[in-house]
Amino acid sequence: MDSLESLPIAIKQLIVALFPAEQQALVSILVSITAILAVFPLLFGLTTVIERKGLGRIQNRYGPNRVGIPFTDIRLFGFGQFIADGMKMIAKEDIVPRAADRVVHFLAPVVIMIPALLAFAVIPYGRNMAPLDLECGLLFFFAVGASTELCVFMAGWSSRNKYSLLGAIRAIAQMVSYEVPLLLSTLTAVMIAGSLTPTRIVEAQAGFTSWGLANWFLFTPWGFAGFLLFLTAATAEANRSPFDMPEAESELIAGYFTEYSGFKFALFFLGEYLGLFAMSGLGITLFLGGWHAPCAGLEFVPSWAWFFAKLGALIVLFIWIRGTVPRLRADQLMGLAWKFMLPLALLNILVAGAWRFMTPGPARWLLCAAMLAIPYVMLGRALTESGHLIRRKYTFAE
């Protein structure tokens, strides 16, 4: 089983050993980059099929189930669909509006791939499997993520289309707003682990408690609250439903990429999903124990398999949320971030500090949980009663 554990590293070393010594450092970097470039776009392709099938099931229809291997009768449950989609995207005509700013319009989908792919560099995929083990890895992740906003602006502005521009403005406002609770919710894990290095944060979650539960940050009160805040903010950052206001098709056609067609559109689509994967990977690293197994009996499974199993579970969760929760209104979206999530994220930092200095035991657990649960209920009630957050009324569905 040890050989399976270090299989990716062994393959990498095998490839690197093929080259002369002075080139090995460069080749090692290139192999890591190739692995990221191969794995995550493939995962994107599979996710689109799983998402369409999952949404189909939730909406009581089949979803794609025909396309399999060409020229045969093998259908593969429709999992050949993404290859057909990709070929369609490449073959489509590339339309650029006459009024568009051609240079910026062309650059936007290209530039958006840079932050989307760079973010994967610092995520630890398994034991000793972080492509770039930076001391400020977390800072790198957020710095890279923040530059997506400028690409969104470039796309929306250069199209010279009011829907594109409105979509871009909405997207940037939403991303800037939700970045605040996102950063604050990750701070708790940084505080307890005492490091900005993703690998170090994962190592801080190693081991198991006396009753067999893993030492993940998720199983502490502040970690649970932090993960929920992180998950909500990450959904908004990735422009996923129920926070997909920037591309609300009933109002804005397709938001900031309305005027993009063919492969440029596919690049935006890819960038969005890569952002979602990177965010999920960070959530796993910070709160879900990274590559660690959930209980002591399952440690024989290789660490990278655990990482990808957790990633798959989070992707399914995101699809599930998309299929069940209706879209928010723009003002509700901002209200949720600033009036509800921001105070709770700040409180969560306080609770994490208290957790650090209290003696371990059930009393600490209960006290910290109460410190979070009571303000949560009170804040929710206060906002509902004062009319800031109004219960959704379904005019036709009830």
Add this chain to the structure above:
Amino acid sequence: MTPAFLILALVTLVSAVAAMSLRNLVHCALCLAVTLAGLAGLFLTLDAEFVGFTQVLVYIGAVAILIVFAILLTRGDDPAAQGAPSRAWLFGPLVAVVVFVTLSTALLSWTSERSWAPKSDAVARQAVAVKHIGAKLMNDYVLPLEVIALLLTAALIGAVIIAMHEKASGAATK
């Protein structure tokens, strides 16, 4: 003069010149973002990871967005027919020279005060660790940090009040 430095310096300078000379203000802002990214790259070549990433996070993630929105919300999205108004063209280089002289004298006096002996790689790396920056900020420089925090809080409250004002007067006229 490593190749990385040369490339980054070239990118930074070319985009800075473009940011000053292009006609369309949004293009200027985008070029400025490239300049800032180049500067972040220069910080990274100096092993100042924290400063480099903070530069990207703050200047590209926030300041560039702010500039772009300010242009968009104040001038509409039509490109200006002529170049940006440059009545202060004599004043600009003067300010630039003053800033450059101040910064360079400060830096030169700092290097003459301390022995500028090349440290070993490990020591240099240790010196820029995030932990040290945090410890310095929380011990030696806690007062400036608090003053900046106060200033930013005041600015935040001021911004909220400016944004709220319209709504309050609208309610009063009703």
